[in-house]
Amino acid sequence: RKEVEQDPGPFNVPEGATVAFNCTYSNSASQSFFWYRQDCRKEPKLLMSVYSSGNEDGRFTAQLNRASQYISLLIRDSKLSDSATYLCVVSRSNQFYFGTGTSLTVIP
């Protein structure tokens, strides 16, 4: 079973829409959780860390449910510049495990 699973999409949404991505992880001992953004085979860049209490950064909200081993990312008021692949990442014992990514295209 994969460590991290994501719906690959693609998600095609109009500007201004709200879109949600989900991710599950298989190992309950996972310690840290992140969402990264990757543009067109460039290097991944941290979007936000994810905490059990949930956290928000502008239009982005991330949630972690340890009991269900589930991580989510909500993007409100989508912009054209949000078009990218979103990577769910978990870490455990000094190793990092990446999902295959969810592709988002925001359409004018």
Place this chain on the structure above:
Amino acid sequence: EAQVTQNPRYLITVTGKKLTVTCSQNMNHEYMSWYRQDPGLGLRQIYYSMNVEVTDKGDVPEGYKVSRKEKRNFPLILESPSPNQTSLYFCASSPPGLAGGGETQYFGPGTRLLVL
């Protein structure tokens, strides 16, 4: 400017010809790591290093070697490259995390390798 650099950015080589991809960071990070990214498989960790002279295998270490003689440098060595090592490679660095799980990673720009 805080950054991770990789060289070369693009490389075409032939099976069996040893190559080294360099990685350097200027953020005084202790943790460094190498990944490969393949379509449909995502990023997979090859090797990582918690500090100088400390290296550990990730999920896909076969066919690769690394060394960490200095804090800033973490080269990836392919002793005898094969076509199945054709991939996009990323180096990353990170300050140590509180729970040993690692904190934010900063990635280099990537190295596209083609092995013929």
